[in-house]
Amino acid sequence: MALLLRGMAWFGLYSFLVLLPLAFALWVDPIATPRGFWTEAATGAGFVAFTLCALEFSLVGRFRAAAEPFGIDALMLWHRWMGIAAAAFLALHAGFLAIRSGATVQWLDPFQRDVGRATGAAALWLAVAVVGNSLLRRRLRWRYETWQLLHGIGALGIVLGAAVHALAQGSYSRVPAVRFLVAGYAGLFLLLFARYRVWRPLRIWGHPWRVVENREVGDDTFLLSLEPPPGRGWHGFEPGQFAWLITGRTPFSLEQHPITIASSAEPSSDGRADFAIKNLGDWSGQVVPALRPGDPLWVDGPHGSFTLDREPGQGFVLIAGGIGISPMCSMLLTLRDREDRRPVLLFYAAADAGALVFRDELDALAAEMDLHVVYVLEQAEPGDDAESGRVTEDVLRRHLPRPYRRFQFYVCGPPSMMDAMERILPELGVPRGSIHTERFDMV
Numbered sequence: 001m002a003l004l005l006r007g008m009a010w011f012g013l014y015s016f017l018v019l020l021p022l023a024f025a026l027w028v029d030p031i032a033t034p035r036g037f038w039t040e041a042a043t044g045a046g047f048v049a050f051t052l053c054a055l056e057f058s059l060v061g062r063f064r065a066a067a068e069p070f071g072i073d074a075l076m077l078w079h080r081w082m083g084i085a086a087a088a089f090l091a092l093h094a095g096f097l098a099i100r101s102g103a104t105v106q107w108l109d110p111f112q113r114d115v116g117r118a119t120g121a122a123a124l125w126l127a128v129a130v131v132g133n134s135l136l137r138r139r140l141r142w143r144y145e146t147w148q149l150l151h152g153i154g155a156l157g158i159v160l161g162a163a164v165h166a167l168a169q170g171s172y173s174r175v176p177a178v179r180f181l182v183a184g185y186a187g188l189f190l191l192l193f194a195r196y197r198v199w200r201p202l203r204i205w206g207h208p209w210r211v212v213e214n215r216e217v218g219d220d221t222f223l224l225s226l227e228p229p230p231g232r233g234w235h236g237f238e239p240g241q242f243a244w245l246i247t248g249r250t251p252f253s254l255e256q257h258p259i260t261i262a263s264s265a266e267p268s269s270d271g272r273a274d275f276a277i278k279n280l281g282d283w284s285g286q287v288v289p290a291l292r293p294g295d296p297l298w299v300d301g302p303h304g305s306f307t308l309d310r311e312p313g314q315g316f317v318l319i320a321g322g323i324g325i326s327p328m329c330s331m332l333l334t335l336r337d338r339e340d341r342r343p344v345l346l347f348y349a350a351a352d353a354g355a356l357v358f359r360d361e362l363d364a365l366a367a368e369m370d371l372h373v374v375y376v377l378e379q380a381e382p383g384d385d386a387e388s389g390r391v392t393e394d395v396l397r398r399h400l401p402r403p404y405r406r407f408q409f410y411v412c413g414p415p416s417m418m419d420a421m422e423r424i425l426p427e428l429g430v431p432r433g434s435i436h437t438e439r440f441d442m443v
């Protein structure tokens, strides 16, 4: 309930901030003679586009308090949709103005002499480029880090361009208070950007974690054990949370990857944290396997709300596919260490028996706690002791215990599995509030 209220409060604040400059400008209303529908509509669209852009960074700037009620993946999705909405409002702004005074190609020229118009045109083109580049990122085969850099620079250009355009060109921004608001939003964006790109890295620069162990645990997956800098370990984390691992010469490096903590959340004497990392690209396939004991690396975390500590339940059903087993490991180890007696049913799906990591550890855990593991293998061999195929409604029905509707469900795996579970579980009568998901492909 508290989380729901906090979520509503954050959403209310966000909506208020999106509409504030427009509402304020209308209230002050400095324009004595009515300017006609298309001009007013263009101004309204322009204000909303600007505030949406200026607030984009607040959604992905790793603000724990704001991310907690929604989950980082939901915020990422919102960031994406608001980016598209902002670009659409920018296009409407330009379109309405063109309708009013007849479209001229010159308006779209970002190199024209008039600074107010040039910055407006530049912001519009940048918005098209940033949104297009994001929607087509996978198809264009950008390196993730290259894309992220271009995305950040483009966003900076849009907000600054739109702010200068509004200040130089806008009729409403003749009022000092409106000018102050426009400058304030641009300033807020710069402040959040600086906090993320400068302040955070500076704060952790002198305190790298160290690699204690890095070993292959099968299926192209490495288990990386990290030790915190003396006196700078975490004051705890929740099972299922993740951290950004930052490799490179400094924490300003663009190589920052979200990886789930696979170890128990119960405090240990050395404060170590384990991360299971599967080879899915250049960083996980080349940088991670090359890490050696003693190597430094920065850790930004813990983050995330995919955790079983926040939900009361009579028991748990964990559904994992591939490396989605990682958060489940942390949850299981934590429940074992806490001597939690509640029943746990784990469905663990993989291509074949060779692709299962931590099988020995899971079987050992099943002997220590009330855990039942159902392996689901696409290519099951006789003797694998596993369901054959994928996690389907049938497989779930066969194994779910009778009071499963009062259990909490956690799902983490490839997109096709996530989509299937989000459809099947409600059909099985599991309340939506009891279904928790984490998408590793959220970007």
Ligand SMILES: Cc1cc2nc3c(=O)[nH]c(=O)nc-3n(C[C@H](O)[C@H](O)[C@H](O)COP(=O)(O)OP(=O)(O)OC[C@H]3O[C@@H](n4cnc5c(N)ncnc54)[C@H](O)[C@@H]3O)c2cc1C
Pocket (backbone or CB within 6 Å): 143, 144, 145, 242, 255, 256, 257, 258, 259, 260, 261, 275, 276, 277, 278, 279, 280, 281, 282, 283, 284, 285, 304, 323, 326, 327, 438, 439, 440, 441, 442, 443
């Ligand atoms: C909350 C969360 C927890 C995760 N936990 C684990 C885990 O425990 N073990 C594991 O093996 N993988 C985990 N992942 C996935 C992991 O972050 C990516 O596999 C990894 O970043 C790939 O990087 P790469 O350079 O090797 O591959 P690339 O080829 O560069 O990227 C492959 C895909 O991974 C995603 N990705 C890459 N870099 C980032 C980034 N900096 N931020 C967000 N997404 C990125 C993008 O969708 C990209 O298309 C997690 C992802 C998320 C979002």
